[in-house]
Amino acid sequence: MRILSSKQQIENYIETAKIRKWENEEEIEQKVRRIISDVKDKKDEALLYYTRMFDCKGICLNELRVVQEEIERAYFECEKEDGDFIDALNAAYKNIYEYHMRQKEESWFYIKNGSLLGQIIMPLEKVGIYVPGGKGAYPSTVLMNSIPAKVAGVEKIIMVTPPDKNKSISKYTLAAAKICGIDEIYKVGGAQAVAALAFGTQIIPKVDKIVGPGNIYVATAKKLLFGYVDIDSVAGPSEVMVIADESANPKYIAADLLSQAEHDPMARCILVTTSLQVAQEVSENVDKMLARFENSVAFEAIEKNGVIIVVDDLFEAAEIANIIAPEHLEICCNDAEKVLFKIRNAGAVFVGEYSPEPIGDYIAGPNHVLPTSGTASFFSPLGVYDFVKRMSLIKYSKEQFLTDAPHAINIAQKEGFLFHANSLKVRLEDV
Amino acid sequence: MRILSSKQQIENYIETAKIRKWENEEEIEQKVRRIISDVKDKKDEALLYYTRMFDCKGICLNELRVVQEEIERAYFECEKEDGDFIDALNAAYKNIYEYHMRQKEESWFYIKNGSLLGQIIMPLEKVGIYVPGGKGAYPSTVLMNSIPAKVAGVEKIIMVTPPDKNKSISKYTLAAAKICGIDEIYKVGGAQAVAALAFGTQIIPKVDKIVGPGNIYVATAKKLLFGYVDIDSVAGPSEVMVIADESANPKYIAADLLSQAEHDPMARCILVTTSLQVAQEVSENVDKMLARFENSVAFEAIEKNGVIIVVDDLFEAAEIANIIAPEHLEICCNDAEKVLFKIRNAGAVFVGEYSPEPIGDYIAGPNHVLPTSGTASFFSPLGVYDFVKRMSLIKYSKEQFLTDAPHAINIAQKEGFLFHANSLKVRLEDV
Numbered sequence: 001m002r003i004l005s006s007k008q009q010i011e012n013y014i015e016t017a018k019i020r021k022w023e024n025e026e027e028i029e030q031k032v033r034r035i036i037s038d039v040k041d042k043k044d045e046a047l048l049y050y051t052r053m054f055d056c057k058g059i060c061l062n063e064l065r066v067v068q069e070e071i072e073r074a075y076f077e078c079e080k081e082d083g084d085f086i087d088a089l090n091a092a093y094k095n096i097y098e099y100h101m102r103q104k105e106e107s108w109f110y111i112k113n114g115s116l117l118g119q120i121i122m123p124l125e126k127v128g129i130y131v132p133g134g135k136g137a138y139p140s141t142v143l144m145n146s147i148p149a150k151v152a153g154v155e156k157i158i159m160v161t162p163p164d165k166n167k168s169i170s171k172y173t174l175a176a177a178k179i180c181g182i183d184e185i186y187k188v189g190g191a192q193a194v195a196a197l198a199f200g201t202q203i204i205p206k207v208d209k210i211v212g213p214g215n216i217y218v219a220t221a222k223k224l225l226f227g228y229v230d231i232d233s234v235a236g237p238s239e240v241m242v243i244a245d246e247s248a249n250p251k252y253i254a255a256d257l258l259s260q261a262e263h264d265p266m267a268r269c270i271l272v273t274t275s276l277q278v279a280q281e282v283s284e285n286v287d288k289m290l291a292r293f294e295n296s297v298a299f300e301a302i303e304k305n306g307v308i309i310v311v312d313d314l315f316e317a318a319e320i321a322n323i324i325a326p327e328h329l330e331i332c333c334n335d336a337e338k339v340l341f342k343i344r345n346a347g348a349v350f351v352g353e354y355s356p357e358p359i360g361d362y363i364a365g366p367n368h369v370l371p372t373s374g375t376a377s378f379f380s381p382l383g384v385y386d387f388v389k390r391m392s393l394i395k396y397s398k399e400q401f402l403t404d405a406p407h408a409i410n411i412a413q414k415e416g417f418l419f420h421a422n423s424l425k426v427r428l429e430d431v
Numbered sequence: 432m433r434i435l436s437s438k439q440q441i442e443n444y445i446e447t448a449k450i451r452k453w454e455n456e457e458e459i460e461q462k463v464r465r466i467i468s469d470v471k472d473k474k475d476e477a478l479l480y481y482t483r484m485f486d487c488k489g490i491c492l493n494e495l496r497v498v499q500e501e502i503e504r505a506y507f508e509c510e511k512e513d514g515d516f517i518d519a520l521n522a523a524y525k526n527i528y529e530y531h532m533r534q535k536e537e538s539w540f541y542i543k544n545g546s547l548l549g550q551i552i553m554p555l556e557k558v559g560i561y562v563p564g565g566k567g568a569y570p571s572t573v574l575m576n577s578i579p580a581k582v583a584g585v586e587k588i589i590m591v592t593p594p595d596k597n598k599s600i601s602k603y604t605l606a607a608a609k610i611c612g613i614d615e616i617y618k619v620g621g622a623q624a625v626a627a628l629a630f631g632t633q634i635i636p637k638v639d640k641i642v643g644p645g646n647i648y649v650a651t652a653k654k655l656l657f658g659y660v661d662i663d664s665v666a667g668p669s670e671v672m673v674i675a676d677e678s679a680n681p682k683y684i685a686a687d688l689l690s691q692a693e694h695d696p697m698a699r700c701i702l703v704t705t706s707l708q709v710a711q712e713v714s715e716n717v718d719k720m721l722a723r724f725e726n727s728v729a730f731e732a733i734e735k736n737g738v739i740i741v742v743d744d745l746f747e748a749a750e751i752a753n754i755i756a757p758e759h760l761e762i763c764c765n766d767a768e769k770v771l772f773k774i775r776n777a778g779a780v781f782v783g784e785y786s787p788e789p790i791g792d793y794i795a796g797p798n799h800v801l802p803t804s805g806t807a808s809f810f811s812p813l814g815v816y817d818f819v820k821r822m823s824l825i826k827y828s829k830e831q832f833l834t835d836a837p838h839a840i841n842i843a844q845k846e847g848f849l850f851h852a853n854s855l856k857v858r859l860e861d862v
Contacts, residue, residue, distance in 0.1 A: 026464075033457075085845060088838035095835070099548060102539060110533070116782075117530060117796055122775055124809055140842055172845045208809035226657065227665035230809040234658035255854040262850040289853065298850055336826075343822070344553055351547075351826035354858065358851040359827055362839035365548055366823035378555055378639035378661040380821035390811035392779035392797035393771075394786050401785040404526070407519035408793035411571055414516060414603045419693040419729055420789040422720065423686040427785065 001257075001269075001283045001302060005276070005310040010320075013307060017268075018323050018374065025220060032191045032220045039195035044202045050192040055134070056165045059187070063167060065203060066174070066185035074174035085172070089179050092143055092363045099365030100151045103384035114397030121388050123153035124230075126205055128197035129182070130212035133161040133169055133189055139176035140361065144368045145212045145382065146180040152387035157182050158207060160197065162189025189214075191221035198229040211369070211382065232382055236373030237266035240357055241326035241346075243317045243339055244282075246275035248332035249353060253278070254285030256330060256356045258293075261301035268305040270324065272317040279308045318342035325376040328357045345377040402431065432700075432714045432733060436707070436741040441751075444738060448699075449754050449805065456651060463622045463651045470626035475633045481623040486565070487596045490618070494598060496634060497605070497616035505605035516603070520610050523574055523794045530796030531582045534815035545828030552819050554584035555661075557636055559628035560613070561643035564592040564620055568601035571792065575799045576643050576813065577611040583818035588613050589638060591628065593620020620645075622652035629660040642800070642813065663813055667804030668697035671788055672757035672777075674748045674770055675713075677706040679763035680784060684709070685716030687761060687787045689724075692732035699736040701755065703748040710739045749773035756807040759788045776808040833862065 004010050038046040044061055051059055079086050109118035129145045131138055146157050159182045161169055169187060177185055186204055188196060194214075200206030209230040210222060222231040240260035242253050257269040273279050286306070290299055311317050318339050321329055325345035333339055336351045343349060347370030348360055361368045371379035396404075405424040412420035435441050469477040475492060482490050510517050540549035560576045562569055577588050590613045592600055600618060608616055617635055619627060625645075631637030640661040641653055653662040671691035673684050688700040704710050717737070721730055742748050749770050752760055756776035764770055767782045774780060778801030779791055792799045802810035827835075836855040843851035 082841070084837075085841050088841040091835065091838045092842065098543075102541065103550065108533060112529075115795075119534065119797075119814075120780075125775070137846055139845060223657065226654065227667075227806065230806075236658075251857055252854070255850070255857045258850040259848070259854040262848055289850075293849060293853070295850065340824075344556070346822055348823035348825060349551075351824070354829050354832040355825050355827040356854045356858065358839055358843060358848075358854050359832065359835065360823070360825050361851060362842045363835045364546075364825045364827065366550075366825060370823075371820075375658065375661075376820070376822070378820055380819075381823050383550075383821065385816065388811075389802075389807070389809055390814065391774070391777055391807070392791070392801075392812050393782070394779060394791050394795045394797060395767075395782035396785040396790055396795065398785050401790065404522065404790065404794045406515075407522045408789055410513070410516050410519040411523065411793045412789060414570060415568055417690070417693060417789075418724060419686070419689040419720075419726065420792060422724070423683075423690040423787045423789045426682055426686045427787065 001286055001306045001308050003279050003308045010309055014323055028216055028220050032217055035191040036195040039192050040199045047188050047192055047196055047201060051188055054190055055162045056167045059167050064186050064188055071174050071178050074171035075178045077171050078175040089176055093179055095363055095365040096143055096147045100148045100384050104151060113400040115400040116395040118393040120391040120393055124208040124387050126156045126207040127154045128207040128210040129159045130214050130218055131159055131161040131173060132214055134164055137170035137172040139172045142173060142176035142180055146182060148382060148384045149387045152384045154387050159185045160188050160193040163187040191217045194218055194221035198225045233371055233379040237264055238327045238372040239268035240328040241270040241321055241324060242330040244273040244278055245333040246278060247334045248278055250278055250281035251285050252353055253282045254289055258289055258298050259358050261298035262295055265297050265300035267301045271308045272311055272320050274311055276310055279310050314339050325374045327370045327372045347371045347376045347381055432717055432737045432739050434710050434739045441740055445754055459647055459651050463648055466622040467626040470623050471630045478619050478623055478627055478632060482619055485621055486593045487598045490598050495617050495619055502605050502609050505602035506609045508602050509606040520607055524610055526794055526796040527574055527578045531579045531815050535582060544831040546831040547826040549824040551822040551824055555639040555818050557587045557638040558585045559638040559641040560590045561645050561649060562590055562592040562604060563645055564600055565595055568603040570603045570607035573604060573607035573611055577613060579813060579815045580818045583815045585818050590616045591619050591624040594618040622648045625649055625652035629656045664802055664810040668695055669758045669803040670699035671759040672701040672752055672755060673761040675704040675709050676764040677709060678765045679709055681709055681712035682716050683784060684713045685720055689720055689729050690789050692729035693726050696728050696731035698732045702739045703742055703751050705742055707741055710741050745770050756805045758801045758803045778802045778807045778812055
């Protein structure tokens, strides 16, 4: 891995790393707009057309919906193949559920001069979850996206995922869906699946919000439909940053950097350390592990976006973290709390040698859907708060109205809204 | 106003009302993309260019920033003109601050088998507030957008607002900005202001989030830049719905419908009532008030989108509200709570005869930035939660790691992420 240690090298790196390209994605947008329009107009017919074109030939309408029997069979096959897998999903479910229960908010009210004011929390009614498919299997995506919705009290969770060319969906994904109590599952992916959830078709219900990761077509469709439907944050290439002092274990750090690297050739793996020795040993360990695993995605990510920054002290390291705002931040230092308290911008922070990123990806409890590409300075992990909405409540008393209406009339008049003033005046006149 | 009472009429109306057009705004987007690119590349030079072109001729760079003296002078002039206005702003500030303080959330942590898990709440660092300008004055916009940011603990609030052709900003707006403690104010509007806040220029700082209402160019710029910066929800034409039984005061309802109508010719004003007499009297009162005020915007809104629906019972009324998901919902009924408890989708609910919509617009306390155009089924009022982000914290104990790592390895392997499994295995091997 590249090791940067001079002030100039580090400054140059941070300058380029913090700039996010303003990408003009008009070409992809045009394609996606066309798919959205087609699905809006032709509904299921369009879904079938695009699913046949992109995913699998010859699929017919009644095969788009995954029937209960198919889910049960998948679960049974998983159990037969490896009972530990079902145990693992259940253990993860339990931890994730427990963590997210603490995010649950209650409605509140207060009374002031006889007036009642409040905030009512309501779960969303229907939510769509996009789970990538094709050759891959993503049971953890099902858990992380559906559990907060369940905890929020969402009535109906609809999952969409593209089938492989044999018209199937991974049994691992289906087993996770069964454990999470997903209400309906459809074999459809891409921009067409997002459009179907946003507008509804004959078989797929219209939802209030769409969450879950996907390729550039899925992300573009979500962005274009934002406002017609709510979406989770727009995901880009993800990153891990490790802050380490001389006490850190280079083998662990190398393994953690590579676990991020295998996601995507664009993934960024950054080590910031006060120890030149740790820097060198991490670099050696990365090379050794890369040679052993022969993973071309990880190799490319490390080559392109892997970097080790050697700094003078841990404050400088924390400062770099705050500028980069990494999705995942590991702190492997003797005095980890001192660093932690300087961190403002990160999606999730992992402290100590038994908290590698994958423990958070799969089982610890906090959500693994985290703000990527530097958006941790303003976005949050996916949570129960993403699956509720709030309504304000105002029940004014006559007494409070008499005090406040004249003020409101004054401001309304300054803004030139005479009918607003009138609505208050007609009541004052009657008193 | 149109009065609908047959089942068929009502069904037809709801069918059209609930459909939101999928608008292909490529033409406006193209213009806005160009402005965004210009501001990103040429920064202040582009701001000056567009401000001269769209707002006022001959403005120069040092005039873009509003200096403290200009703010003080505006405040002083407001005080001289009408001391009650300053009192009104202060009264509104107090109520709004008090309500939003109840939205403040704290970080939390818990310990499980020696592991520490938690959620850290952090205010956003810098926020941009867009306030419309030109001929209008919007002091209430300043209050409603900045107070939740203040309560959240945002470090720097930057306001942008377009100048009128004499290079000035309304003194009412500036007085509100002084009361709210806005940190920096710039005379720049439109898509160029949004781009400046998203990327930063020589004089305008880059922010984490942009909130506040604006025209279609402002809204389009926000939508295109979502992800590079956070934004509030995308605003469309707004609406009020009143649910009334025979006990309601037709004069009040007419006045409230018109207060919404004067916002925008596209505004929707809907009365749903169980009483044909109330329906007729509201219609007559609307005509009378329209004749008295001669407001062409309100006239057009009522003509185009004003409707009175006569229903059999209040449950039907609540059902219609849930389908339309109005921004503002007034409940003017004897047994208002019975209706309230049926409401799922509304931005803010106003109960009883002393709670007209304008009392919420200006002074009651809850935010007047509400989800419009039916988005109340998934969006929330602007609140303190919009100005914070969350970070997850994972500090795993060795004990918990030994229990959970095998499960995580199992799931990682099923997903084909061998480097994820490796990151856990290298630690297990050392135990």
